[in-house]
Amino acid sequence: MTRYGIKDNQVRAFNKMIRISTQKLNLVCAMVRGLPVARAIDVLKFSKKRVAGEVLKTLMSAIANAEHNKNLAVDTLFIKEIWCGKALTMKRIMPGPRGSARPILKPFSNLTIVLEAGVAPKKETAKKKETKKKETK
Secondary structure, eight states: OOGGGOOTTEEEEEEEEESSOHHHHHHHHHHHTTOBHHHHHHHHHTOOOTTHHHHHHHHHHHHHHHHHHSOOOGGGEEEEEEEEEEEEEEEEEEEOGGGOEEEEEEEEEEEEEEEEESOOOOOOOHHHHHHHHHHHO
């Protein structure tokens, strides 16, 4: 294990101050979590979500970090972890009725992607989980 808890076969990339709420960004993160890198790039390219371009840019940065800094093969990479967090919130005011003011909140988010070399674990679908529960009963 090396500095900051990242192993030798792992690499990470950050994107800070993305102008979107964490809730919307997390929907895109959930689409690619655990996927191999080639599949994740395809999913992000054809996604209709606006923030998918920012996530793709961060993923490409993580791939470049893996190639250049750690000499890892791109074919073996998969997304081990991907998460987003809150950054600052811009506060604006809009005039309301009878001279009052209404707040407008413009949130920003941070994104972190951790790639790992190896074989991606299989994802369990909801149907498989239901059948396992029925079998155990």
